[in-house]
Amino acid sequence: MGGGPISSSSASTVVPSSEAQPHTTPPSPFSLPDYLSSLPPPVFGRSLRQYWNFSSNYVNLNHGSYGSVPLPVLKAMRERSDRIEENPDRFIVLEAAKELALVRERLAGLVNAPVDEVVVAPNATHAINTVLWNIKWQPGDIILLFTTQYGAIFNTAAHIADVNPGVTLLEIPLIFPTTHAEIVQLVKDTVAKVKKDEEKTGKKIKLSVVEAISSIPGVVMPWREICTFYKQEGILSVVDGAHELGQLPVDLGTADCDFWAGNAHKWLMSHRGGTLFFVPKRNQHLILSSFPTSAFYYSKNYPKYARTKEWTFVEQFDWTGTIDFSPFLSISPAMDFRDWLGGEQAITIYCHDLALKGGARMAELLGTGIMDNKKGELTANMVNVYFPDNFPHVESQGGIINGLLFEHNFRVGAGFHDGRWFARCSAQVFCDITDFEHGAKVIQEISNSLQKRAEEETTDSA
Numbered sequence: 001m002g003g004g005p006i007s008s009s010s011a012s013t014v015v016p017s018s019e020a021q022p023h024t025t026p027p028s029p030f031s032l033p034d035y036l037s038s039l040p041p042p043v044f045g046r047s048l049r050q051y052w053n054f055s056s057n058y059v060n061l062n063h064g065s066y067g068s069v070p071l072p073v074l075k076a077m078r079e080r081s082d083r084i085e086e087n088p089d090r091f092i093v094l095e096a097a098k099e100l101a102l103v104r105e106r107l108a109g110l111v112n113a114p115v116d117e118v119v120v121a122p123n124a125t126h127a128i129n130t131v132l133w134n135i136k137w138q139p140g141d142i143i144l145l146f147t148t149q150y151g152a153i154f155n156t157a158a159h160i161a162d163v164n165p166g167v168t169l170l171e172i173p174l175i176f177p178t179t180h181a182e183i184v185q186l187v188k189d190t191v192a193k194v195k196k197d198e199e200k201t202g203k204k205i206k207l208s209v210v211e212a213i214s215s216i217p218g219v220v221m222p223w224r225e226i227c228t229f230y231k232q233e234g235i236l237s238v239v240d241g242a243h244e245l246g247q248l249p250v251d252l253g254t255a256d257c258d259f260w261a262g263n264a265h266k267w268l269m270s271h272r273g274g275t276l277f278f279v280p281k282r283n284q285h286l287i288l289s290s291f292p293t294s295a296f297y298y299s300k301n302y303p304k305y306a307r308t309k310e311w312t313f314v315e316q317f318d319w320t321g322t323i324d325f326s327p328f329l330s331i332s333p334a335m336d337f338r339d340w341l342g343g344e345q346a347i348t349i350y351c352h353d354l355a356l357k358g359g360a361r362m363a364e365l366l367g368t369g370i371m372d373n374k375k376g377e378l379t380a381n382m383v384n385v386y387f388p389d390n391f392p393h394v395e396s397q398g399g400i401i402n403g404l405l406f407e408h409n410f411r412v413g414a415g416f417h418d419g420r421w422f423a424r425c426s427a428q429v430f431c432d433i434t435d436f437e438h439g440a441k442v443i444q445e446i447s448n449s450l451q452k453r454a455e456e457e458t459t460d461s462a
């Protein structure tokens, strides 16, 4: 028998008896440091920075990009990691799948999904690749995307189209701020047009990737309505929920999506990387293999290395090659930490309110505005604030802006949309309004220095 873990359901049949000794599985979900439980309830805002490892003068309004792990979660993860190393074989062979099952259980509870429809993947890119590479593509199939699609996901679809002759991409143009109703209408119009032309073109929309919250700009999308429409139209829907877990409540029990992937390592505060990957039972036959193919893959035609009697979805993801499991397991203490903070609702209320107030204050100081509609439909905990008018609004500034933000020890997600630069600011429990005020000052300084540079260049070339 090769390396790898024992699946949770098959452990008793596969473990050689010499290894199946009595053993107490370590407590899991493993707990947060004891000192937390004796502390008074935390107050949201800058005082919470003591639970993160940020350097003292670093101002972080960019939690949305890579997440940031609270120290108690790091501590719990590292302690578990140390214990794994006391006997790595025991962990991998006997404990990994069971501990992962506990993490899956907690995640499934969070999104109201059955536990056997939820697995953990390394990241959203990985999970969405898993879907797209499992689908059987035919000439004439269209993958429907949006112009705001996250780069790696667009590229995944492009790669599929590159290697499957006759498969094409179609992008729905999105220009923000627009409304949810307008986005849904655009989707409906696009689908209707493709259907109308189908006889002539031989093309049909097979699948669409919809972001729950887009990346840059960070905009809340009406993914539920879009998925319901796709269901009526027989179009497979893949929801890229990279930003949604821990930012907005997610109820997959009532959603019409076909596949859903959401990072825990962003807003849920676990260690990079760990992603909830949801495939409802009705679609599990479409995802025959994990990505890469697992030790538990059951080939009907070549069952030479089949380790279980029949294929099951969850087992495909218990072991997809050797990785460090501790980030996956850190999802559990991250959820404990969030409970200690006051729970999902309290966190969401604080962060959303701060995004609105902080965004408004930053826009006021910069003399600009935020990218949202009158109903405020587009903003969750990330708010997009336009750069000042004196900023050179040309797309090629990305590298320079990044460099200057690092020089100022300050981060936002800087993006270019519809001819203007903007700052995507992430409101997190460790931020308060002063972070946004500081951000406005930095952005104004960057704008002034770039404007000065542009003026000098004009003078030099005159």
Ligand SMILES: Cc1ncc(COP(=O)(O)O)c(C=O)c1O
Binding pocket: 064, 065, 122, 123, 124, 125, 126, 150, 152, 153, 211, 213, 214, 215, 216, 240, 242, 243, 263, 273
């Ligand atoms: C909308 C969206 N999708 C996918 C991703 C990719 O996430 P990951 O790097 O975890 O695969 C991101 C990352 O920021 C994102 O914003």
